[in-house]
Amino acid sequence: MKNIFILISFLPMVLFAQQRDSRTREYLSPVRVVWQQEGQLIQGLDNLLLSGNGQSDLVNRNICKITSTDKCHPAILLDFGKELQGGLQIVTGAPAIHDPITVRIRLGESVGEAMCDVNGVNGATNDHAMRDFIIKLPWLGVMEVGNSGFRFVRIDVLDDSVELQLKEVRAISIFRDIPYKGSFRCNDERLNRIWQTGAYTVHLNMQEYLWDGIKRDRLVWVGDLHPEVMTVSTVFGYNEVVPKSLDLIRDLTPLPGWMNGISSYSIWWLLIQRDWYYYHGDLAYLKEQRSYLVALLRYLITKVGADGVERLDGKRFLDWPSWANPIAVNAGLQGLMVQAMKAGSELCKILGDNDLAVECQAVFDKMVRVAPIVKEALLRSGVAPDAPGSKQAASLLALAGLMDPKEADQKYLSVNGPKGFSTFYGYYMLRAMAAAGNYQGACDVIRQYWGAMIDLGATTFWEDFNIEWLPNAARIDELVPDGRKDIHGDYGAYCYKGFRHSLCHGWASGPTSWLSEYVLGVQVVEPGCRVVRILPHLCGLKWVEGTFPTPYGIISIRHEVGIDGKIKSRIDAPSEVKVLSSAK
Structure with missing residues (x-):
C-alpha cells in the first residue's frame, strides 16, 4: 500500500508538468x-x-x-x-x-x-x-x-x-541563453554596431516561438520569419525555435488556406524550408514537411495562368510601405512565385518527387518568358523610382531573374539612396544590389538607413522607418524638446500608427545576415554547409573578420587589404566543410 500511495501522489506532478520553459x-x-x-x-x-x-x-x-x-x-x-x-x-x-x-x-x-x-x-x-x-x-x-x-x-x-x-x-x-556563434567585426564601428543590433533584435524575438515583435504582435508571421531565419542561421546556427515556429503555422493552416491569410506568406514558408535545409542539412526534418510542401506546390501551380502570370488570391501583400502600390505588388508577387517554383523544383528533387520537380520547372520557365511583360507594366505605371513599392518590386524581380539586376539597381534601387527603403524588404533590396555588383552602394545604405535608427537611440531595429522622418526628430531615449518631432508618436501608418509602432521587429535585421554573406563573404553552396564559398567584398574597409556557424562547427575568417591593395584571407574551417575561396 505504501508504494501505491507514493505512485498516486507522484502522478499529478507527472501529468501536469507538460511544458518546461527553455528560456x-x-x-x-x-x-x-x-x-x-x-x-x-x-x-x-x-x-x-x-x-x-x-x-x-x-x-x-x-x-x-x-x-x-x-x-x-x-x-x-x-x-x-x-x-x-x-x-x-x-x-x-x-x-x-x-x-x-x-x-x-x-x-x-x-x-x-x-x-x-x-x-x-x-x-x-x-x-x-x-x-x-x-x-x-x-x-x-x-x-x-x-x-x-x-x-x-x-x-x-x-x-x-x-x-x-x-x-x-x-x-x-x-x-534564450544561447551563444552568438556567428560574429562580424571590421574597422568601421558603425557597421559593427548595426550587425550586432540586428542580431540582438532577432535574439529578443526568439521567445516561445519566433515572433515578429516583442511588444506587437508577438505572433508567428511567416513573411516576417524569412529575414529572421537568415539571421538565426548566421548568428546562432541551428535553434529549435525555427522548426517549432514553421510547424506551428503549418499545422494552423490546412490547405487551401494561406498562412496568416496572405498568399505570399505561404510562399515565404516554402522559401524558408529551402534556405533552412541549405544552412543546416536536416533531411529528416525536410521529409517531415513533404506532404504539406507537395500539396502547397500543387496548389500554387493552379494559381499561375496559361499566360504565365500569377493569379494569387487571398490578401495580396509584400510589405506595408508597398501596400498602396498595386502595380508594385503585382510585379513583386510574380517575382515571388518564380522563386517558389525554383525552390519547389530543388526541394522535390531532394525529396525524390521528380515528376513534381519537372512540373515546377515547367511553370518556372513559363513565368520567366513573361518577364518583359511584367517589367513593362511596372515601367508604364508611371511609378517614380523612389516611390513606395517600386524598390520592393524591383528587388524581387531582380532576385527572380525577371529583371536584370543592374537595370533594377540603376533605375530603382540606387536612386536617392535609402529613400524608399523599408525595414522588411530592405533585406531583399540589399541582396538585389549585391546581385548587381553594387556592394559599396548597399553598404552605404546600411550605414545611412539602419544607422539612422541607432543615431536616434535605438538598441533594436524597428517595424518600419522612413528616412524622410529624420529632419527635426528627437531621440527615442529623451523627452521630446519643444519644437522637435516625436519620431515614435508622430509617425507610422497602416497597422503601426504612432506609439503602436513596434521598435523591435525581427524582419528589420537584414543587414546582419547580408554583411556576413557579402562583406565577410560566406555563401552556402551545398546543403548543410558541406560546401561554402568565401567571396568577400570589403567596400573600402581595411579589414573584416568574423565567424560563421555550420553543423560541423565554426568557420573563422579574416580578410585584410595588403599594401598592394589585394585582399589577404585567413580561413579556418571544420574538416567536413569544403571551402571555395576567392577575394575581390
Missing part, C-alpha cells in the same frame, strides 16, 4: 533616471540604480521614498539602457502603514511611449501585451508584473497621502 530570466537595474514629477517629495531616487538581489529585508538601507499628498502624486521614469522582453520586479520596504499602495505602471519602447496615455488617438495600446496598468504593491514584499517589450518604465503613485518605499525596481529580461 532564462535576468534581472537588470535601471541605468538612469530620465524624469521625475514632484521631485521634492522623492528621496533617495538614485538608490534604484544600485544592483539589487530581489529580496526585501528589515534593514531598510538604500531605500527610495516617494511620498504623496492629497494634491501631489509623484512619478518617476526609469531607463534600463536597452530594449528587452519581459516584465518588472518591484521590491518594497517597510513604511509605518502596512496598507498596499496603488501605483500605475507604464512600459515604453521609447520615452514618449512610457509617458503617454492610451487615448485612442496616439496609437498607444494594450493590444497583445499590457503596457499600461494599475496594481497594488505589498508592504515589505516583492511583486513581479508585466510581460512586454520595453526599455523605459514610468511609475506613478496614485493613492493620497502615502509613503511608498522602493528598495528595487528591476527589469526581468526573459530570453
Whole structure:
C-alpha cells in the first residue's frame, strides 16, 4: 500500500508538468533616471540604480521614498539602457502603514511611449501585451508584473497621502541563453554596431516561438520569419525555435488556406524550408514537411495562368510601405512565385518527387518568358523610382531573374539612396544590389538607413522607418524638446500608427545576415554547409573578420587589404566543410 500511495501522489506532478520553459530570466537595474514629477517629495531616487538581489529585508538601507499628498502624486521614469522582453520586479520596504499602495505602471519602447496615455488617438495600446496598468504593491514584499517589450518604465503613485518605499525596481529580461556563434567585426564601428543590433533584435524575438515583435504582435508571421531565419542561421546556427515556429503555422493552416491569410506568406514558408535545409542539412526534418510542401506546390501551380502570370488570391501583400502600390505588388508577387517554383523544383528533387520537380520547372520557365511583360507594366505605371513599392518590386524581380539586376539597381534601387527603403524588404533590396555588383552602394545604405535608427537611440531595429522622418526628430531615449518631432508618436501608418509602432521587429535585421554573406563573404553552396564559398567584398574597409556557424562547427575568417591593395584571407574551417575561396 505504501508504494501505491507514493505512485498516486507522484502522478499529478507527472501529468501536469507538460511544458518546461527553455528560456532564462535576468534581472537588470535601471541605468538612469530620465524624469521625475514632484521631485521634492522623492528621496533617495538614485538608490534604484544600485544592483539589487530581489529580496526585501528589515534593514531598510538604500531605500527610495516617494511620498504623496492629497494634491501631489509623484512619478518617476526609469531607463534600463536597452530594449528587452519581459516584465518588472518591484521590491518594497517597510513604511509605518502596512496598507498596499496603488501605483500605475507604464512600459515604453521609447520615452514618449512610457509617458503617454492610451487615448485612442496616439496609437498607444494594450493590444497583445499590457503596457499600461494599475496594481497594488505589498508592504515589505516583492511583486513581479508585466510581460512586454520595453526599455523605459514610468511609475506613478496614485493613492493620497502615502509613503511608498522602493528598495528595487528591476527589469526581468526573459530570453534564450544561447551563444552568438556567428560574429562580424571590421574597422568601421558603425557597421559593427548595426550587425550586432540586428542580431540582438532577432535574439529578443526568439521567445516561445519566433515572433515578429516583442511588444506587437508577438505572433508567428511567416513573411516576417524569412529575414529572421537568415539571421538565426548566421548568428546562432541551428535553434529549435525555427522548426517549432514553421510547424506551428503549418499545422494552423490546412490547405487551401494561406498562412496568416496572405498568399505570399505561404510562399515565404516554402522559401524558408529551402534556405533552412541549405544552412543546416536536416533531411529528416525536410521529409517531415513533404506532404504539406507537395500539396502547397500543387496548389500554387493552379494559381499561375496559361499566360504565365500569377493569379494569387487571398490578401495580396509584400510589405506595408508597398501596400498602396498595386502595380508594385503585382510585379513583386510574380517575382515571388518564380522563386517558389525554383525552390519547389530543388526541394522535390531532394525529396525524390521528380515528376513534381519537372512540373515546377515547367511553370518556372513559363513565368520567366513573361518577364518583359511584367517589367513593362511596372515601367508604364508611371511609378517614380523612389516611390513606395517600386524598390520592393524591383528587388524581387531582380532576385527572380525577371529583371536584370543592374537595370533594377540603376533605375530603382540606387536612386536617392535609402529613400524608399523599408525595414522588411530592405533585406531583399540589399541582396538585389549585391546581385548587381553594387556592394559599396548597399553598404552605404546600411550605414545611412539602419544607422539612422541607432543615431536616434535605438538598441533594436524597428517595424518600419522612413528616412524622410529624420529632419527635426528627437531621440527615442529623451523627452521630446519643444519644437522637435516625436519620431515614435508622430509617425507610422497602416497597422503601426504612432506609439503602436513596434521598435523591435525581427524582419528589420537584414543587414546582419547580408554583411556576413557579402562583406565577410560566406555563401552556402551545398546543403548543410558541406560546401561554402568565401567571396568577400570589403567596400573600402581595411579589414573584416568574423565567424560563421555550420553543423560541423565554426568557420573563422579574416580578410585584410595588403599594401598592394589585394585582399589577404585567413580561413579556418571544420574538416567536413569544403571551402571555395576567392577575394575581390
